[in-house]
Amino acid sequence: xxxxxxxxxxxxxxxxxxxxxTALPSIGLPPETPGWPPxxxxxxxxxxxxxxxxxxLLAHLLLxxxxxxxxxxxxxxxxxxxLSAVLxxxxxxxxxxxxxxxxxxFATLNYLFTPPLYTFHIAAPQDLFTLLVFLLVAGLAGxxxxxxxxxxxxxxxxxxxxxxxxxxxxxxxxxxDAAAAQDVALRHLAxxxxxxxxxxxxxxxxxxxxxxxxxxxxLDAADLAGADRCLRLGRAEPPTAAGWPGSRFGFLPVxxxxxxxxxxxxxxxxxxxxRRALAIAALAEQLRLALQRLEFADHARAERLRAEAEATRxxxxxxxxHDLRTPLATILGAASALRELDGALDPAARTDLLRAIEQEAxxxxxxxxxxxxxxxxxxxxxxxxxxxxxxxxxxxxxxxxRRSFPGGDLRLEPAPEVPMIRAEGGLLEQAVFNLIDNAxxxxxxxxxxxxxxxxxxxxxEVADQGEGPPEPILNxxxxxxxxxxxxxxxxxxxxxKAIARHLGGSLTWQGGAFRLGLPQAAIGDPTEAPTKAxxxxxx
Amino acid sequence: xxxxxxxxxxxxxxILRFLGHTLTAAGYDSCSATSGQQALDLARQRAPDLMILDxxxxxxxxxxxxxxxxxxxxxxxxxxxxxDQEMEKIMALDLGADDFVAKPFAVGxxxxxxxxxxxxxxxxxxxxxxxxxxxxxxxxxxxVLRDGAELHLTPxxxxxxxxxAEAPGRVVTHRQLLGRVWGPAHVEDVPYLRVFIxxxxxxxxxxPANPALILTEPGIGYRGVAxxx
Numbered sequence: 001x002x003x004x005x006x007x008x009x010x011x012x013x014x015x016x017x018x019x020x021x022t023a024l025p026s027i028g029l030p031p032e033t034p035g036w037p038p039x040x041x042x043x044x045x046x047x048x049x050x051x052x053x054x055x056x057l058l059a060h061l062l063l064x065x066x067x068x069x070x071x072x073x074x075x076x077x078x079x080x081x082x083l084s085a086v087l088x089x090x091x092x093x094x095x096x097x098x099x100x101x102x103x104x105x106f107a108t109l110n111y112l113f114t115p116p117l118y119t120f121h122i123a124a125p126q127d128l129f130t131l132l133v134f135l136l137v138a139g140l141a142g143x144x145x146x147x148x149x150x151x152x153x154x155x156x157x158x159x160x161x162x163x164x165x166x167x168x169x170x171x172x173x174x175x176x177d178a179a180a181a182q183d184v185a186l187r188h189l190a191x192x193x194x195x196x197x198x199x200x201x202x203x204x205x206x207x208x209x210x211x212x213x214x215x216x217x218x219l220d221a222a223d224l225a226g227a228d229r230c231l232r233l234g235r236a237e238p239p240t241a242a243g244w245p246g247s248r249f250g251f252l253p254v255x256x257x258x259x260x261x262x263x264x265x266x267x268x269x270x271x272x273x274x275r276r277a278l279a280i281a282a283l284a285e286q287l288r289l290a291l292q293r294l295e296f297a298d299h300a301r302a303e304r305l306r307a308e309a310e311a312t313r314x315x316x317x318x319x320x321x322h323d324l325r326t327p328l329a330t331i332l333g334a335a336s337a338l339r340e341l342d343g344a345l346d347p348a349a350r351t352d353l354l355r356a357i358e359q360e361a362x363x364x365x366x367x368x369x370x371x372x373x374x375x376x377x378x379x380x381x382x383x384x385x386x387x388x389x390x391x392x393x394x395x396x397x398x399x400x401x402r403r404s405f406p407g408g409d410l411r412l413e414p415a416p417e418v419p420m421i422r423a424e425g426g427l428l429e430q431a432v433f434n435l436i437d438n439a440x441x442x443x444x445x446x447x448x449x450x451x452x453x454x455x456x457x458x459x460x461e462v463a464d465q466g467e468g469p470p471e472p473i474l475n476x477x478x479x480x481x482x483x484x485x486x487x488x489x490x491x492x493x494x495x496x497k498a499i500a501r502h503l504g505g506s507l508t509w510q511g512g513a514f515r516l517g518l519p520q521a522a523i524g525d526p527t528e529a530p531t532k533a534x535x536x537x538x539x
Numbered sequence: 540x541x542x543x544x545x546x547x548x549x550x551x552x553x554i555l556r557f558l559g560h561t562l563t564a565a566g567y568d569s570c571s572a573t574s575g576q577q578a579l580d581l582a583r584q585r586a587p588d589l590m591i592l593d594x595x596x597x598x599x600x601x602x603x604x605x606x607x608x609x610x611x612x613x614x615x616x617x618x619x620x621x622x623d624q625e626m627e628k629i630m631a632l633d634l635g636a637d638d639f640v641a642k643p644f645a646v647g648x649x650x651x652x653x654x655x656x657x658x659x660x661x662x663x664x665x666x667x668x669x670x671x672x673x674x675x676x677x678x679x680x681x682x683v684l685r686d687g688a689e690l691h692l693t694p695x696x697x698x699x700x701x702x703x704a705e706a707p708g709r710v711v712t713h714r715q716l717l718g719r720v721w722g723p724a725h726v727e728d729v730p731y732l733r734v735f736i737x738x739x740x741x742x743x744x745x746x747p748a749n750p751a752l753i754l755t756e757p758g759i760g761y762r763g764v765a766x767x768x
Contacts, residue, residue, distance in 0.1 A: 322595075325621055326551050329643035334557040336645035337564070344564035356556055 044093035045100055052104045055085040056112055063113070075113075079130050082109050086138045094149070095142030102138035106131040157272050161279035164188050168283060172290035179211065181294060185263070185287040186213035192279050195266020196249075200227045201259045207231055210261065223247045223264075230262040236281070239267035250277075252284040256291035263287070313483070323367045323490055327360035334360075362404065366437075370491040373430055377498040378482065385422040390458050390518065391415035391451045393425060397432035398449060401440070408440040408447065415451040418458045421518050423503045428518075431499040431507075434492035435462040435514050442466065450513075456520050457505070463513035469493075474509055543657055546587035547571040548578040548604070549619065550597050558591065561646045567653075575599035579607055582614060589657055591649070592636070593619045594627050602631055609635040615656040617649070625758050632712045632759065639710065639759075655708035655765050671704040672752045672764050674743060685743070695720055696739045703753060708765030710756050736761060 059081045082105035090098025111120055114127055122128060168188040175181035182199050189197035196215035200207040207227040209219070219227075222240075226247030230237040234253045240246030250268070254261040263284055268276050334353040338345070345353070398412045432449075439447040443464025450461045469477070476484070477497065484494040493507075496516070500507040505518035545567045547558050555571045562569040570585055572578040575596045582590060590608070594601030605616060618631045618639040628639050637656045640649050669676040675684045678701055683690045692700065698720045703711060714726045721731065740747045754762045 321621065321623065325642060327553070330551075330553040330557055332643040333554070333561070333646055333649075336647060337557055337561040340645070340647050340650075341561060341564040344566075345560060346564075349560040349564065353557055353560055356553055360553055 039096055041093075044097045048089040048093055048097045048101045049104060051085050051089055052082070052101055052108055055081050055105070056108045059113065078113050079109060079133075082106070083134060083137060086134050087141050090138045090141035091145040094146050095139065098138030098142035098145075099135070102131070102134035106134050154275075157275055161192065161275065164191055165279060165282055165286065169286055172286060175290060175294070178291055178294050181287065181290045182211045182261070183213070185283060185290075186211060189263060189265050189280060189283055190214050192276050192283065193250075193265040193268055196264075197266070198264045199254075200231070200251075200262045200264060202228075202231050207262065219249075219264075223249055227251050227262045227264060231260055234260060238277075242267070250280075252281065254284050254288045254291065256288045256295065261287075261291075319484060320367075320371060320491065324364060324371075327364040327367070330360040331357050331364070366404075367491065369430070370434065370495045373427070373495050374482070374491055374498055377427075377495075377502050384424045386425060387420045388423050388425045388428065389420050390418055390428070390460055393428045394432055394449050394451055394460055397429050397436060400429070400433055401436040405437070405440055408436075409445070410436065410440070410447050410449075412449045413451070416453070418451055418453040419520050421458055421520060423518060427499045428503065431496040431516060432460060432462070434496040435516065438462075438490075438492050438496075439464040439466075439514070442469070448513075453520070454517070457517045458520060459518075460516045461510075461513040462516075463511075465512075468509055468512060477507060477509060542566055542568045543588040544568045544570065544585060545653070546578065546581055546585065546590045548573075548575075548590060548596070548601075549593040550574065550595070551593075554593070557646075558649075561650075565646075565650050565653075573597075575601070575604045578604055582608060582612070587614065589615045589617065589653060591617050591619060591653075593642075594624065594631060595621075602627070602634055605631055605634045605636050617652055617656060619644075629712055629714075629759055632710065633714050637709055651765075652708075669701065669704040671700065671707065671743075674700070674704070674752070676701060676704055683743075690742055692739070692742060695735055696742070699735055699739055700743070703761060703763035707763050710760050710762045712760035714760075716760065 059078055063075065063078065086098060086101040086105050089101035107120065109130070110122060110127065111118060114123070116123060165188075168184065171184040171188075172181055175184055186197040186199060190213045196213065196217075198212040198215045199210045201210050202208075207224055209215075222245060226237045226239075226249065229235075230251035230253050234255060236253065237247065237251040239248055239250040249264045249266060252263045252265075254263055263280075265280060268274075268280075334356045338350065338353055394412060394415065398410055401408065401410055436447060436449070439462050443466035445465030448461075448463045450463065452459050452461070468474075473493070477493075482494060482498045482501065484491060496514075497507045500516055500518070503518055505516065508515050508517070545562050547555055547562075547569055548571070549555055549558070550573045552573075555573070559569050559571065570581060570587065572581050575598050578590070578592065578596075581587070592601055592604060596604070601618065605618075608614060608616065616636045618628065618636045619642055620628045620631070620639055621642050628641075632639065638652050640652055669678060673685055674690075676682075677684070681694075681697055683692055683697065683700065699716060702716055702719050713729045713732055717726045717728055717732055720735075721728065725731065736753060737747075740750050740753060743752055744750045752764050754764065756762055
C-alpha cells in the first residue's frame with residue numbers, strides 16, 4: 001500500500017480515535033425517554049382487568065356475604081381495596097395498565113358498591129375525588145415503575161457490555177499474536193452487535209478481508225466503499241439505514257501495527273443501539289492497544305535476540321582469535337628467536353624451536369580448516385551426498401589422527417557390516433577427526449571408536465574415560481546454535497555438530513561417549529541407484 | 540656474574556617453550572608458571588628480577604596478579620596481551636605493570652622491553668641530570684638544554700617531559716600522565732594531553748611531524764625514547 005498514506009493517517013485519525021475514549025464513561029447511561037411511556041401489552045391489560053375483577057369479588061365477599069363475621073370490614077375502606085389493586089397494576093404492568101386499573105376500578109366500585117347500587121350514576125360529587133386519587137396514584141406509580149424498569153434494563157445492558165469488554169481485555173492480554181488478538185476482538189464484536197464481525201486491511205490499494213467471524217454473505221461494492229473510506233480517512237463509518245443504498249455494515253478504524261485495520265460489524269438495532277456503539281468503539285480502542293502492545297513485545301523480542309546473537313558472535317570471535325593467535329605467537333616468536341639469537345642458541349634449543357614452529361603451523365592449519373568448514377556450512381544449505389561407509393570414514397579419521405597426534409592412545413573397534421549412508425565423505429571425516437581430537441585433548445585414557453547400526457540410522461561413538469564435557473557444552477550440544485558456546489575453546493565440536501546437522505544427523509553425549517548418528521534412509525535423490533543396498537546388512 | 544631471573548607466566552605450553560629457549564640464549568635464567576596462583580607463589584619464593592605475564596590465565600585475571608604483587612613488591616612486570624585487548628592493557632598498566640608487548644611478537648621487541656625494565660631506575664641512582672635523547676633536563680632548575688642551548692617550556696610541558704624522561708623507553712599511560720601533571724580530577728582529559736604533547740614536540744623534536752623523542756602508543760599513552768647504551 002501507499003507508504004505516505006500509512007504515515008499520514010495516524011495524525012489525521014487521532015481525534016476520531018480519541019473520541020470514543022472520552023465518551024467511554026457515558027456507556028450504559030439510560031437514553032432520554034421523550035414522549036409517552038410505551039403502550040401496555042395485551043397481556044398486561046387483561047391481567048389488570050382480572051385483578052380489578054378479583055378485587056371486586058374479594059370486596060363483595062368480605063362486605064356483603066360475610067357481614068359482621070370474623071372480620072368486620074367497614075364500607076369506608078372499600079376504595080382502599082381498589083386503590084391497592086391500581087397500585088399493583090401500575091407497578092407490575094406500567095403506566096397505561098395503571099390508568100386502565102384506575103378507570104375500571106373506579107367504575108366497578110361505583111357500580112357495585114356505591115349507592116345507587118348497580119348504576120354508573122355518581123350521586124355524590126366527592127366520589128369523583130376518589131377517581132381523581134385513583135388516577136393520580138396509578139399515574140405516579142406507573143411512571144415510577146416504568147422508570148425503574150428502564151433503569152434496570154439499562155443496568156443489565158451496561159453490565160452485559162462491561163462483561164464483554166472485561167472478557168475482551170482479559171483475552172486480549174493473553175493473546176499471543178496479532179491474529180489471535182483480532183480473532184478475540186471479532187468474537188466479542190459479533191457478540192456486541194449481534195451480527196457478523198470481520199476485519200479488513202488495504203491490500204494493493206483495495207480493502208481485503210483479513211479475518212472473519214460469522215460473516216455469511218459476500219461484501220458488495222457499497223460495503224467495500226464504506227470500508228475503504230474508513231481505512232483511508234481513519235474514521236468510523238456507520239452503517240446505512242435499512243432501505244437506503246450504502247454499506248450494510250459499520251466500520252471502525254484500528255490504527256496499530258504496520259497497516260491500519262477496519263473492523264466491520266453488523267448494523268445495530270433496537271433501543272440499545274447507541275450504547276452498543278459506544279461499547280464497540282471501546283472494543284476497537286482496546287484492540288488497538290493490544291495490537292500496539294504485541295508490536296512492542298515483538299520489537300523487544302527481536303531486540304533481545306539480536307543482542308544475544310551479538311554476544312554469541314563476539315564470544316565466538318574471541319575464541320577464534322585466541323585459537324589462531326596462540327599458534328601464531330609461537331611461530332613468530334620461535335622464528336624470530338632463531339633469526340635474532342642464532343649464535344647464542346644451542347643445537348638442541350634450535351631443533352626444539354623448529355619443531356615448535358612445525359607443530360604450531362599444523363595446529364593452525366587445523367583451526368583454519370575448521371573455520372572454513374564452519375563458514376561453508378553456515379553459508380550453504382546444500383550438502384553433496386555420495387554413498388559412503390561410516391566404518392571407512394572412521395578408519396580414515398583414525399589414521400589421520402594417529403599422524404597428527406602420535407602419542408594418543410586411539411583404538412578403533414572392528415566394525416560390523418553397517419548400511420551405507422548418503423553423506424559428504426570429507427565433511428564426515430572432519431567431524432570424526434574433531435571428535436577424536438576433542439577426546440584426546442579434553443578426555444582421559446584410551447579413546448575408543450565404535451561403529452554400529454541402530455533403527456533407521458548408523459552411529460559412531462567416540463568414547464574416552466574422562467568425565468565428559470562440562471554443563472554449558474552439554475546444553476549447547478542440545479540447543480540449536482551451531483556456533484560454539486561462550487567459553488568453549490576451539491571450533492572442533494562446533495564443526496562436528498554443524499556437520500552432523502548438515503547431513504541430517506545428530507551429535508549427542510551419551511554414556512561417556514560422543515555419538516554421531518546419521519540417518520540410514522538418505523534424503524538423497526531416489527532416482528540415483530545405490531551401489532550397495534541402503535537397508536539391511538549384507539550377507 | 541649472576542644472570543637475571545625472569546619469571547614467565549603463560550598457560551600456553553608452546554609459548555613457555557620458545558620463551559624459555561629465547562631467554563636462555565639471551566643471557567637470562569627463567570622459570571615459568573601456568574596459573575596466577577603459581578605465579579604469585581614463585582614470585583615470593585624465587586624473587587625474580589622481572590615477570591612476563593600473560594593477561595589471560597585460567598584461574599585468575601592477570602590484572603589481579605598485578606594488583607596482588609604491587610602490594611608487596613615493585614618487581615618489574617611486562618604484560619603480554621592480544622592486540623584487541625586494549626582496555627585490558629591500559630588497566631594492567633594503570634595497575635602498575637611496567638610495559639606491555641602485544642601478541643604475537645618478535646623476540647627482539649620483547650628483549651628490548653626487558654632490557655629497559657631491568658635497567659635500574661635513574662632517579663634512585665642519584666644526582667645525574669635526566670636525559671631524553673639529546674635533551675638534558677635539570678629538574679631542580681626547571682631548565683632543558685639541547686646541545687647546550689636552553690629550550691623554553693611552560694611548566695606543564697616541563698612536567699610532561701620530566702614524567703616521560705624518568706621512565707625512558709617505557710610506556711606511560713594517558714591516565715598516569717594526566718594524573719601527575721594535571722591532577723586526579725583530569726585523568727580522563729586525553730584531548731588536553733594531545734594538545735600539550737603536540738606543543739612539546741614542536742619545541743623539542745627535530746622534525747615534529749615524525750617524532751623521535753616522544754613516541755605515541757595509540758590509545759594507550761606515550762613512550763619517551765630509550766636512553767642509548
